[in-house]
Amino acid sequence: MSGAEPAGRPAGTEPAGLLGTPPPPEDFALRVLRRVGVPPDRFDTYVRLDSPAGDLFVAFSPEYVTGAAPASAGLTAERFEELHRARTGRSAIRGRRPFPGLLTAVRTGRARGLPLDYGPVDDVESRVLQAVRSIPPGQLRPLSWVSREATLEELPSGALVGALARNPLVVLVPCHRVTYEDGAPCDAAYLPETGDRLRAAEGVDxxxxxxxxxxxxxxxxxxxxxxxxxxxxxxxxxxxxxxxxxxxxxxxxxxxxxxxxxxxxxxxx
The missing domain is CATH 3.40.10.10 (DNA Methylphosphotriester Repair Domain)
Structure with missing residues (x-):
């Protein structure tokens, strides 16, 4: 019948008035969790920041920074969320407000004041990460220095490199400041160009x-x-x-x- 409204709307079509509906804000899921009273210790928040290495995903709880990874090699927000949950057992929910002091730490390369939670790592990896964290910005140290500072002189170099490759807080634990004994960068946790950008930003020639x-x-x-x-x-x-x-x-x-x-x-x- 001419001018009659169709009995049903074809699948996939929307009323014209809804086509321009804006997407929900980035922190919509976080707002929902807070509104319904989910305890903050049941999930982490994460943000995506600019850094000398490009975009950087950083996750954190109310007390600690719990994960960081550069958005290089095609790492997406969804994949970061998956990896974070697999490693920590907690969901990572997108937020807008970074952890206190995080922006300054990423900008200056001085993250020693940030409270970090390495997550489920063993004693050896924790000691390696602590030693690497003590290397000042703009300076490099060989693997032998890291093993000595970590009191792990007997640790094989391959195991030491493996611990660096599993760094759960890339950039904040600055493994780009570690070299092999011949001075070549030991970029085990990320692509070499990422390490080059981080070192250049710190003035390392x-x-x-x-x-x-x-x-x-x-x-x-x-x-x-x-x-x-x-x-x-x-x-x-x-x-x-x-x-x-x-x-x-x-x-x-x-x-x-x-x-x-x-x-x-x-x-x-």
Whole structure:
């Protein structure tokens, strides 16, 4: 019948007035959980932030930051949620407000003040992550330094690299500051270009690091202070070229009358 309203609406069609309905806010699910009274310890919140490595997913409870992963290699929000739940047993719900201090920590690379929860890791991995966390921004440390700081000198290097690869708080636990013994970056937890961006943002000159490595210089001494350091130590970077003394081993430095830097704590004799 001409002008009559159809008895039913074809599947998949919507009234014209609903086509422009805006999507729900990003934190809609979080608002619902809070409204119905679900305890905060039953789930974590996460945000997506800008970082020197690109977009970074960061999850947190009311007390701790509980996970972080760069949105590289196609990591989506949905996949981050799945991985977080599989690792921690808690859902990750999208929110808008970051954990206190998180934005500054990501921007500056200084995350040592953030309370972190590594989740279900064993004692070895926890000690490795704690040692890596102590490396200052803009500085690099070899695997042997990490194992010594973690009091795990007998740990095989492969096991140490494996612990870094499982880092649940990438960027916040700065494994991009760890190198192999020859100075090459040990980017076990992410793509090499991600590590390169993070190091560049912190002012690490990898070309200079490679030049020192190729020359066989593991440590750098100052002939004025008689102290030897890791080449990227803040004190080593202040040594002017005429006063730089390279050493291949700590024994060489000690025999030349140099002592280890108390700041970067290079390998003793």
């Amino acid at each position: 990898m070309d200079e690091v490679r030049r020192w490595s190729r020359s066989g210089a593991v440590f750098l001494g100052s002939d004025t202070t008689r102290i030897y350091c890791h080449p990227t130590c803040a004190h080593a970077r202040r040594i002017t070229p005429p006063h730089r003394v390279p050493f291949g081993t700590a024994r060489e430095a000690r025999q030349a009358g140099y002592r280890a830097c108390k700041s970067c704590r290079p390998q003793p004799v």
